[in-house]
Amino acid sequence: MARKLIIAANWKMNKGPAETADFIAAFLPSAQALAGECDIVIAPPFVSIPSASALLADSPVALSAQNASEQEKGAFTGEVSTAMLKETGVHHVILGHSERRSIYGEGDQLINAKVKKCLAAGLHPIFCIGETLEERESGKLQEVLRRQVSGGLAGLSNADMSTVVLAYEPVWAIGTGVTATPEQAQEAHAFVRTLVGEQFGKEVAEATRIQYGGSVKPSNSADLMAREDIDGALVGGASLEAESFRDLIANAVA
Ligand code: PGA
Secondary structure, eight states: OOOOEEEEEEOOSOOOHHHHHHHHHHHHHHHHHHTTTEEEEEEOOGGGHHHHHHHHTTSSEEEEESOOOSSOSSSOTTOOOHHHHHHTTOOEEEESOHHHHHHSOOOHHHHHHHHHHHHHTTOEEEEEEOOOHHHHHTTOHHHHHHHHHHHHTTTOOHHHHTTOEEEEOOGGGSSSSOOOOHHHHHHHHHHHHHHHHHHHOHHHHHHOOEEEESSOOTTTHHHHHTSTTOOEEEESGGGSSHHHHHHHHHHHHO
């Protein structure tokens, strides 16, 4: 099945509103041409979302948040609700990123609650999974991915899954410059697709897009995206400069 590529910029804690505006001004002209071949998403920090939203209106680039609260509203200091994100023009939400899991202690159950909250608000989760180096080296890759997929996507319907994008990001490859080889990535992606199939059936598994993340850059995006089960990329470092993000996408769709 032909799955359209989806390439997302995860800016993490980089770029306030002014830098966001500069990036979009530089990036948008090339995005128009590339967007026919590939869904393009930008995930700025919360405070830059209104600026990005105004500048991306009527453009083919979709806006994403990097997190969302699992709560509706009220006394949750520091949190941002799905309704607020919706109001500011957000389309996707990155959930379960390894930095949220490891630094902020988010577990499968909380991530699952966030996924459901986003779906209820009509937001599209980019649901991240991936193993640490220690887990990979001790032979636990499949066990970890199985736990993350079954926990994070528990209770979702097949219809829900049509709006969910998965991102396989081996933790040892994030921000380290070490990329999984296309073979390693493909092998993990094929396994993740099997897991989705076990949970939701073959048809859903075939239709679900699975991004690869972890040191994707212009020089390796083509090779990674050429693999059968790799349907896009979640990009940190190489998405911070408009030129680099543009080249990465151009090479991926070439
Ligand atoms: P990186 O980050 O591209 O800088 O490795 C990817 C991510 O964390 O989503």
